[in-house]
Amino acid sequence: MFLFSFKGESGLGKSTLINSLFLTDLYPERVIPGAAEKIERTVQIEASTVEIEERGVKLRLTVVDTPGYGDSGTSCFIPCGDCDCFCFSFKTIISYIDEQFERYLHDESGLNRRHIVDNRVHCCFYFISPFGHGLKPLDVAFMKAIHNKVNIVPVIAKADTLTLKERERLKKRILDEIEEHNIKIYHLPDAESDEDEDFKEQTRLLKASIPFSVVGSNQLIEAKGKKVRGRLYPWGVVEVENPEHNDFLKLRTMLITHMQDLQEVTQDLHYENFRSERLKRGGRKVENEDMNKDQILLEKEAELRRMQEMIARMQAQMQLQMQGGDGDSGALGHHV
Ligand code: GDP
Secondary structure, three states, rough: OOOEEEEEEEOOOOHHHHHHHHHHOOOOOOOOOOOOOHHOOOOOOOEEEEEEEEEHHHHHHHEEEEEEEEOOOOOOOOOOOOOOHHHHHHHHHHHHHHHHHHHHHHHHOOOOOOOOOOOOOOEEEEEEEOOOOOOOHHHHHHHHHOOOOOEEEEEEOOOOOOOOHHOOOHHHHHHHHHHOOOOOOOOOEEEOOOOHHHHHHHHHHHHHOEEOOOOOOEEEEOOOOEEEEEEEEEEEEEOOOOOOOOOOHHHHHHHOOOOOHHHHHHHHHHHHHHHHHHHHHHOOOOOOHOOOHHHHHHHHHHHHHHHHHHHHHHHHHHHHHHHHHHHHHHHHHHHH
């Protein structure tokens, strides 16, 4: 069992990409029909199972689609649970990841250790907006909050909205910011020296493409005499599975060729982190008061921002009143 999760702002194309990765009509032999459709946009975490077959090996993946959060302009940052706001999804996702570790730890120490169902989250595709100039503060805070718990694979969404030059610039910027903020993303291991040259080259290419810039689509379009999954524009078709158009195939290849490594890193690094944390607490669960420091900082920042906005609004109102006052006194002066 392998699990991965999607995260990022609402409307960045996460659901479309899930469909593009696992949709039935392009890969009828690889997918359980309709599984991807079960994943609906929701404030709750939804898990659905899809099956893909690669080189004769059936892989069962559980895809967890997470609630996306709104723009950083969202006014509600205090956990209310009523809306699809950042704070809600932030806590929901962290608790979800922890719960899966918790369950695994519990099963591991039980009697039936041979038949443990591994529901741990092995990978998180983190969607970054193509419209900004890099990472937003919320992206940084979120990635830092989960980077010791899960393998993060950063993905630039809607890559068809960027020219090649813009893509390269954005990729570099994101990588610089990831380094600057000490965010730990998933690093593809180098190919072993005894691997064949093609595999080594593929690994080099995959490494050089991070963050993957992807395009998703649910539509089959006629292009060059064949039906392809793509997006139709007045000037042509962006093909999802054309490596010259975007990194979709690279992302898919990475997921399939590195599935085992993603599982091993989860076991050896993230789960071990969790286990040793638990041991340090004498087996006590991670409670709310122990929530990540980054989150507390984030909530404080949000509060500060709200206050700054309030002050700005008050200043604008005062300025308006003063201007109004000037006008009045001018009129008065005229009468006098
Ligand atoms: P989610 O909220 O992140 O799950 O986003 P959706 O998958 O629902 O997509 C939101 C909108 O973006 C829809 O209108 C999609 O057709 C569109 N969309 C999805 N993927 C892409 C993409 O790769 N490029 C462009 N330009 N639009 C996309």
